[in-house]
Amino acid sequence: MAARFPEGNQVQLRPRKGHDMTWSCDKHGEPIKLYCVQHNISICHVCATKNHQKPCKLDDIEDVIFQRRENLDDKKPKIEETKKQLKTLVSKIDTVKTSASRSIDAVEDQVKMTFEDKLKSVRDKKVRMVQEINEEADKEIRMINERRNKQIEDCNSEIEKEEQIIKDKEAKLLSDTKTIGEVVTKKTNNLSCKYQHVKNTIKNIESTITRINQHDETLVNEAPQVLASTEDNLSLNVHQNVSGCLHRIQSEAERVKFVEGKVGGEYYGRIDGYIGKWELVKSINIPSVVNDPRMRGLVSEDEMCVQNAINDDVYVTNINTQLTEKVIVGGVWITSCAPIDSNVIVCGKERYGVCTDDRLDRCITLYDRQWKVIRDITIPRNGDGITVYVDVDSNGMIIGAQFDQSDIYVINTANDKIVNTITMQGKKVRGVIQALSSGDIVVKTSYDEYTVISRSGKEKAVIQCDEWECSQCHVDKLTDTLYIAYWDEARNTNSVDQVSRDGIIQARGIVDYAQSDPLSTFTCHVSPSGNIVGCDGDKLLLYKKTFIL
Template sequence: MASNFPGERDEKVKLQTKKGHDMTWSCDKHGEPVKYYCKEHNIPVCYPCATKYHKPCELDDIENVILEKKGKLDDKQQEIEEMKKQLKALDSKLQSTATSASNHFQSVNNELKTAFEDKLKIVKDKEKRSIRSIEEEAHKEIQTNNEKRERRIKSCHEEAEQQQLTITKRQAKVESETKAISEVVAKQIKDLTSKNQHAISNIDHVEGKIKQIQKDDKTLVNEAPQVLASLDDNLSSNVHQYVSDCLDRIQREVQKVKFVEGEVGGEHYRRIDGYIGKWELVKSIHIPSIVYYPLMRGLISDDEICMFDVKNKVTYVANISTEHTQKVIEGDGNVCITSCTIMDSNIIVCGKGNRGCTGDSLDGCITLYDRQWKVIRDITIPRNISSDNTSVYVDVDRDGMILAAQKIQSNIYVINPDDGRIVNTITLQGKVLWGKMQALSSGDIVIRTNKYEFTVILRSGEEKVAIYCDEWCASCCQVDKLTDTLYITYWDGERSIYAVDQVSCDGIIQARRIVKHERSDRCSFINPCIVTPFGNLVACGGDQLFVYKKRFIM
């Protein structure tokens, strides 16, 4: 028993091995047989260990412990067998469950596969429908684009054909002008050739007569005085000198004929010009009585003229082709149009006179209009005069810039039409602006600088040439934009008519009174003679517009 600790006398007692138990167990430390089991430390011990290390502990005989533990294990054998039966029974269930689970998962997989296949089919079907829809839309877009392309191509063809037709017509017109001039020259040469041949025939006849009368003395004596008189007549007629002078004149005039071309309001024009010629009235256009005091303010197309009614302050456009006059701007008692020109085919720029101006700037004295005469924008320039009544004149230079100046001032402003900003200021040297100014194709500017004088100035403001005539007391100047020729309209008091002089931009008066017309009671103000890009002159007599065309003469 555990409480009976063995004595010394029992040290050599041999342990008796019980049946079924091999007692060969010895202590690892002392080599002695294991005899006891320490319950406190739960370890088997030999006698020396028991006496030395486990004396206060509760010991039990090792055999009893072995038998006790073996009994406990034997008791568990039945449970093991029962457990083995249960586990073996579970093995079948495991197989069945595994098979059932596998079948179930296969069913689930089949179900989800079907579901996902259905979903994939839906996506693919949707993709096909979308692609078909895209293709249909693309086809429609392509068809629409093709139709649009065809319309644009057709429009392009039509526009090109119209332009080609216009060019062909203008070419035919210019060629007809050249042909008409060549016919005049050919007729003159033919007449001179006939005159020369007639003189040759007369001389030949006299020479033959002389030879004839020299054969007989009696005939010689009787007819010599008459033959000599005839010879003197032919020699004194000086046909040779006359024909030679005419041919020199023809050559000079022919050399003046030029093909000219240039830009006017964004459009390109071409014509035959350069010669002096004779201006013939080709059309008279009635001005409606509603336009009481008409003043021509500028050309806004190749056949449209801007007119301002001084009395009613209303602006009109007269078409010299259709002979129709239309109101475009209602009257304003404080505003009048002073000048008008074209920026391009879509924009018109007007200079204005204005009453009631105050402050440091002139607002509303320069206006850009579209072709329907709707205001695009007003442009402002500095106000350099103390009076509240001022006039601003405008033109467009070769670079498409607006030139603007205030009357009785020395500054000309160069303005960018895109933003209305002043990009340069030209200051006249020793002179001021008296009236309308106009740009030349060279870049120079023509301005009226006093009652009898027009001055061509450089862009630096320096005077290039002054053009003066003491008959130009009340006068207006208009520039031909293709040739830079100046046409100065004035009142000829001696003849009581309006007259036009032709002057070169170098200041040479080339021809006086090329056009003359009377004035009516509706023409108390001087009107400029407008020059069209096709070379026609348009004068205003108050009741009518007179259209003149130049003809080549010898």
């Protein structure tokens, strides 16, 4: 075994280039000259003669030292290149952090600007109302003054309520953007920590190489382990992995946007644009008297119209209060419904009995919020079908279509007149129709197919999937995203896919739940605030989307 010469027994050795002359054999006191490859040990000539004859393979110790130094030196360029790449990551992390922050800040600015305008509009309304009240009060002096003061007090109270509603909505949206910003910051900070860890690892490797290069014995004994450790650490493609994460963070942050619009005459705004993760946040029990519940549509943000398929009774379930109220006692089969404004609901229906004339009546009905009939709207009848589907577009117009026909009617709710007839080419209505905010219409044209058409009847996209048998499609009115509910036979669950209006499937199985009645129609509905409402046969299920990275 190699060691230092013992004191008092020093052997005068001829200096040899690149070799530590104080390194000798513990057993024989002879200089270390050779290296046994078979036993991985440094030896002197005596050791070689006595214990390391063939089949041992012997190398000159200087060659071994030279080779191992050369192996270590070969790693230096790769180490330097890795250090350069790590330096570039610092700049990239900061750039992405700044870019993501700008994107979030831009959304916040848009939210603030929008709600500042709305607050200004409400405050202007207050000024106008006060001015009108003052003008009227001046005419009647004392008596009018008393009434004016009361009216101003009521007006201020009303405006304060409206302002508070707007401020609450703004605060909710700003809170959502803050939460998203915190997710982005946490992710980028994690990447910064990963970068620092790798940087420290490289620094330790360099320090170890410098140390073992100082003595031949240390070099020979520790170089293999150092080389193996270096190779393991340098083989990690840190630059590529971190860069990929940064690209995804930036891409997801840039998806975030503020969307707004009117649905059913009411204003809605929210933070959206990302795919996100859907979480079940509430289950609402449906009373057992509703033997076979079928969702017909949201008639407000929180109210779902549900029909009992056994006796045709119609109910409304409030998602917030979880109360269910019967609103129609049998006698009508609803296919679809939608709010026109805060006071009126339109329903498409399947009419009982035979229809023989050229007009189809009692298949589109307007109801007030107490579900009292306001009036029926008549459309042309084509063929023998007596089933009509309806929806309401962003302009408050009713769109209605008869099952198994190619014509879709746009109806002005002010006078019940048909203002436009849209005719599909080569296709017929086979189920629900949905209006997009762009003006286009999504039509179920087969058991597993949906067609997007323009107001002129031009086909713009065909959305189809073999797995969507017996499916139903409903549209997010603010983003035009399609949510298609169907029975996933492979997983034995009711499933929902997310699809763009261009027909691109963005996410599969975003929501999955078992259904008590496998023969039931699978459907889901989307609230104006972007929540999904499903039904498993016993309960309404409310899902909300959260931002994830």
